[in-house]
Amino acid sequence: xxEHHTPSTAPDDNQLIAERREKLKALREAQAQGKGVxxxxxxxxxxxxxDLQAQxxxxxxxxxEATPVTVSVAGRMMLKRVMGKASFATLQDGSLGTTGGRLQxxxxxxxxxxxxYAAFKHxxxxxxxxxxxxxxKTKTGELSVKVTTLxxxxxSLRPMPDKFHGMADLEQKxxxxxxxxxxxxxxxxRFIARSKAVSGIREFMVEHGFLEVETPMLHPIPGGANAKPxxxxxxxxxxxxxxxxxxxxxxxxxxxxxxxRVFEINRNFRNEGVSVRHNPEFTMMEFYAAYxxxxxxxxFTEQLVRDAALKAVGTLELTYGGRAVDLSKPFQRxxxxxxxxxxxxxxxxxxxxxxxxxxxxxxxLSEEKDRLSTRTLAGLQVLxxxxxxEDKLWEPTFIMEHPTEISPLARANxxxxxxxxxxxxxxxxxxxxxxxxxxxxxxxxxxRFNAQVSAKDAGDDEAMYFDHDFxxxxxxxxxxxxxxxxxxxxxxxxxxxxxxxxxxxxFPALRREH
Numbered sequence: 001x002x003e004h005h006t007p008s009t010a011p012d013d014n015q016l017i018a019e020r021r022e023k024l025k026a027l028r029e030a031q032a033q034g035k036g037v038x039x040x041x042x043x044x045x046x047x048x049x050x051d052l053q054a055q056x057x058x059x060x061x062x063x064x065e066a067t068p069v070t071v072s073v074a075g076r077m078m079l080k081r082v083m084g085k086a087s088f089a090t091l092q093d094g095s096l097g098t099t100g101g102r103l104q105x106x107x108x109x110x111x112x113x114x115x116x117y118a119a120f121k122h123x124x125x126x127x128x129x130x131x132x133x134x135x136x137k138t139k140t141g142e143l144s145v146k147v148t149t150l151x152x153x154x155x156s157l158r159p160m161p162d163k164f165h166g167m168a169d170l171e172q173k174x175x176x177x178x179x180x181x182x183x184x185x186x187x188x189x190r191f192i193a194r195s196k197a198v199s200g201i202r203e204f205m206v207e208h209g210f211l212e213v214e215t216p217m218l219h220p221i222p223g224g225a226n227a228k229p230x231x232x233x234x235x236x237x238x239x240x241x242x243x244x245x246x247x248x249x250x251x252x253x254x255x256x257x258x259x260x261r262v263f264e265i266n267r268n269f270r271n272e273g274v275s276v277r278h279n280p281e282f283t284m285m286e287f288y289a290a291y292x293x294x295x296x297x298x299x300f301t302e303q304l305v306r307d308a309a310l311k312a313v314g315t316l317e318l319t320y321g322g323r324a325v326d327l328s329k330p331f332q333r334x335x336x337x338x339x340x341x342x343x344x345x346x347x348x349x350x351x352x353x354x355x356x357x358x359x360x361x362x363x364x365l366s367e368e369k370d371r372l373s374t375r376t377l378a379g380l381q382v383l384x385x386x387x388x389x390e391d392k393l394w395e396p397t398f399i400m401e402h403p404t405e406i407s408p409l410a411r412a413n414x415x416x417x418x419x420x421x422x423x424x425x426x427x428x429x430x431x432x433x434x435x436x437x438x439x440x441x442x443x444x445x446x447x448r449f450n451a452q453v454s455a456k457d458a459g460d461d462e463a464m465y466f467d468h469d470f471x472x473x474x475x476x477x478x479x480x481x482x483x484x485x486x487x488x489x490x491x492x493x494x495x496x497x498x499x500x501x502x503x504x505x506x507f508p509a510l511r512r513e514h
Contacts (some may be wrong), residue, residue, distance in 0.1 A: 013158070013159060016158075016159045017157055017158060017159070020124060020155065020156065020157045020158075020159075021157060023122065023124075023155060024038065024155045024157065027152075027155060038155070039153070039154060039155075040151065040153055043072075043074060043130035043151055043153055044072075045072050045073050045074040045093070045130060046071065046072045047071045047072060047073050048073070048093055048094070048095035048101070049073065049075065049091070049092070049093050049095050049097065049099060049101050049102055049103035050095030050096055050097025050098075050099070050101055051095065051097075052071060052073075052103060052135070052143065053097050053098065053099050053103070053143055054097055054098075056069070056135055056143055057143070059135075059137070059143075060137065061136065061137035061138075061141075064134070064135050064136055064137060065136070068134040068135075069134060069135040070132070070133070070134055071132070071133065071134070071135060071145060072130070072131070072132040073091060073093065073103060073105075073130075073131055073145060074091070074093060074128065074129065074130040074131070074153060075091030075092045075093035075101070075102075075103070075128065075129070076091065076092050076093075076126060076127070076128050076129075076156075076182060077089050077090070077091060077123065077124075077125055077126065077127050077128070077129055078090050078091070078092045078102065078125065078160075079125070080123075080125060082121050085108060085109040085110065085117075086106065086107065086108045086109070087106075087107045087108075087120070087121070088104055088105070088106055088107070088144070089104070089105050089107060089129075090102050090103070090104050090105070091103055091104075091105060091129060091131065092182070096185070096188060096189060096192065100185040100188075101185075101188075103143065103144070103145065104138070104142055104143070104144040104145070105129075105131050105133070105144060105145045105147050105150075106133075106136065106138070106144045106145065106146050106147060107120055107147050107150060108146075108147075111133075111146070111147060111148050112147065112148075112150055116150065119152075120150060123152055124155075124156060124159075125156075125159070125160050126156030126158070126159065126160045127152060127154065127155060127156050128152075128153045128154035128156070129150060129151065129152060129153060130149075130150070130151040130153050131145055131147050131149065131150050131151075132147070132148055132149040132150075133145045133146045133147040133148045133149070134146050134148070160179075160182075160183065161179065161183055171510070173187075174502045174503075174507075174508055174510065175510055175513070177506055177507055187503075190492075190496045190498065190503065190504065191504075191506060193312045193313055193492070193495060193496050194312070194488075194492045194496070194504060196311050196312045197308045197309075197311060197312035197488075197491065197492060197495060198265060198283075198488065199311070200307060200308050200310075200311030200312065201265065201285060201304065201307075201308050201488075202265065203311075204303075204304055204307045204308070205263045205285075205287060205304075208261070208300070209260075209261050210261040210262060210263045210287055210289070211259055211261060211262050211263070212262075212263055212264065212265075213251070213254060213259075213262050213263070213264055214264060214266070215244075215247045215250035215251060215254075215264060215266075216244065216250060217243060217244050217266075217267070218232075218234070218241045218242070218243065218244070219241065219242045219243075219244050220239065220240075220241060220242075221242070221465045221466075221467050222242040222244065222245050222464075222465060223245070223246070223248070223249045223464055223465060223467045223470065224244075224245060224246030224247060224248030224249050224250075224409070225245045225246040225248070225268075225270075225464075226406070226408075226462040226463065226464065227245040227246075227270040227272065227462050228245075228270060228271045228272055228461050228462055229242040229243060229244075229245050229269070229270070229271060230242065230243040230269050230270075230271045230280075231271075243269035244268060244269060245268055245269065245270050246268055246284070246286065246485065247264050247266065247268075247284075247286050248286060248409065248483065248485070249409075249467055249470045251263075251264060251286055251287075251288050251483070252288060252438060252470070252473075252478060252481070252483065253470065253473045254288075255288055255290055255438075255478050255479060255481050256473045256474070256476055256477065256478045260289065260290040260291070260479070261287070261288070261289045261290065262287065262288055263285060263286065263287035263288075264285065264286055264287075265283065265284075265285045265488065266283070266284070267281050267282065267283055267284075268281070268282055268283075268284050269281050270282075274509060275501075276499065276500040276501060276502075277430060277490065277501055278501065279489065279501050279502070279505055279508050279509055280509045281509065282487065282488075282489050282501070282505075283487075283488040283489055284485050284486065284487060284488060285485065285486045285488060286483065286484065286485040286486075287483065287484055288438070288481055288482070288483040289481060289482055289483075290479040290480070290481045291479060291480060291481065292437075292481060292482035293421060293437040293480070293482050294400070294421040294422060294423055294435060294436050294437045294482055296482055297423070297435040297436075297482040297483070297484045298331070298333065298398050298423055298435070300484075301425060301433055301435065301484055301486070302330075302331045302396070304486070305327060305396070305425075305432075305486075305491070306327050306328070308491065308495070309327055309495055312492075312495045312496075313495050313496070316328040318494065318495065318497070319497060320428050320494055320497050321428070321497070321499065323394070323428075325394065325395065325396075325427065325428060325494070326395065327396060329395070329396075331395075331396040331397060331398055331425070332395065332396065332397040332398070333397070333398045333400060333423075334397060334398070334399055334400065335399070335400045335401040336378075336381050336382060336385050336399055336400070336401055336402065337350055337351075337381060337401070339385060339389050339393070339397075339399055340381060340384060340385055340388075340389060343388070343389045343392045343393075344384075344388050344389060346359070346384070350381065350384075351377065353376075353377045353380055356377075356380040356381065356383075356384050357372045357373070357380060359384065360372055360380065360383055360384060360387065363387050363388075365383065365387070370383065375405075376403060376405060376418060377418075378402075378403035378404075378405070378418050378419055379403050379405055379406065381403075382402065382403055382406065385399070390426065390429060390430075390431070391429035392429065393426035393427070393429055394427070394428055394429060395427070396425065396426070396427045397425070397426050397427075398423045398424070398425055398426075399423060399424050399425075399426060400422065400423045401413065401416075401419040401420070401421075401422065402419065402420055402422040402423075402424070402436075403418060403419055403420070404417065404418055404419060404420050404448075405451075407420040407422050407436065408448040408449065408451070408452050408464055409436070409438070409439055409445075409448070410422045410436035410437065410438070410439055411436065411437040411438060411439045411440070411441075412439075412444075420436055420437075421436055421437035422434075422435070422436035422437075423435055423436065425486075427494055428494060430490060431487075431490075432486060432487055432490050432491055432494070433484055433485060433486040433487065434484065434485050435482065435483060435484030435485065436482065436483065436484075437480070437481075437482050438478070438480075438481045438482060438483050440474060440477075440478040440479070440480060440481065441474070442471055442474035442475040445470070445471055445474055446466075446471045449464065449465075449466040449467065449471070450466065452464040452465070452466070453465070453466050489501050489504055489505055492504040
């Protein structure tokens with residue numbers, strides 16, 4: 001029998017699965033006797049629900065009856081109303097439109113014959129069907145297919161979640177994303193928006209003269225960011241390899257080689273925490289342009305974010321967590337020092353290293369872990385900024401002039417060498433991008449790498465390795481350039497009003513099921 005039950009009377013899932021397996025067993029037995037195929041693969045639907053709904057939304061019942069429109073559709077059976085000699089069911093396909101990719105079918109005993117109609121009555125929600133027939137409008141005006149041919153294409157062995165509540169368990173939604181997508185229209189729309197955003201970004205980059213490239217995922221030396229890598233071993237080369245933490249050093253090698261504008265959209269891997277903002281593998285776009293500096297990058301990044309928003313969701317006036325975010329206004333630009341002035345009570349103390357050290361200790365930072373006494377004034381300002389200012393930057397804001405000591409790949413400011421020509425983009429209190437005028441002085445880069453090696457030797461797991469080949473590349477000469485990385489997952493959290501990064505990654509990292 002088919003499943004018609006309320007949550008309070010739902011039988012055990014194992015019983016339902018057993019019943020469905022019995023139905024599949026009967027299909028296999030029928031196939032063995034030459035009566036049909038258990039999993040046929042010869043039905044080719046010619047139409048999608050969204051297209052039909054859009055094209056015939058205004059057609060009247062009389063018009064459709066006078067001029068029959070023959071269609072063939074396929075989809076998962078989401079709803080079913082079995083009556084005497086006539087029944088209704090709702091199929092859901094991969095289109096969306098205004099009805100979530102759903103289309104009603106009208107099934108009668110007279111059209112299908114006694115045997116097939118009887119079989120249909122025992123098909124279950126979740127089964128995938130193929131239907132042919134003509135379009136009609138019901139008395140309530142709902143576009144439907146008056147079925148002349150109906151086939152069971154895939155037998156579903158597991159019951160669907162309750163149609164009124166869907167998947168309530170958030171971890172189950174991401175662990176069984178396939179069920180989440182079939183039952184939650186908003187989830188499908190969210191990932192379609194992501195696809196549109198990524199496609200739009202690619203178009204935008206190519207239109208502005210950038211060449212899309214692919215660089216290695218396995219690195220002999222992890223580089224391009226301060227992060228802890230995943231370590232693996234290559235048997236044939238008999239050497240340790242690292243999943244890449246960033247593509248930066250390879251992309252800049254391409255600038256040395258003569259490509260003046262390059263970009264890559266791909267995965268990075270960092271062996272760090274899992275949170276609403278962090279996943280061990282995540283999607284980044286990095287782009288580099290010869291003869292640009294960090295101010296050119298900020299102008300371009302602002303245009304890029306707006307373009308992605310328009311292509312993904314069609315507006316620059318967003319809402320995130322119930323609060324407005326306006327991407328149409330010029331993005332604010334503040335130095336770290338200016339941001340502290342604007343968003344805290346530090347005042348003139350912003351330039352007092354002893355005061356900042358004391359304030360940071362009161363906020364819970366420790367000498368042992370955060371090395372407060374060895375940090376420069378600029379380094380203390382960064383820590384103070386991270387503790388008290390970051391989450392206040394709701395509207396799009398570029399934060400500039402990061403300390404040289406924590407920016408080993410960025411060009412130092414000519415007038416203030418203790419800071420770099422670097423920015424980070426913040427929206428809704430979160431970092432979305434990081435860019436800077438690139439360091440192209442090979443000797444300075446070698447000295448910065450040496451400082452990072454010293455930091456690593458002192459116990460900093462996220463400090464960089466010395467990349468001799470990258471220094472050699474710079475010795476051939478890299479043009480003055482600017483580069484930027486943008487977190488695609490975080491950008492999609494903003495554009496789709498998603499609270500967690502897991503909501504915008506199809507299959508995020510989860511602890512193994514037991």
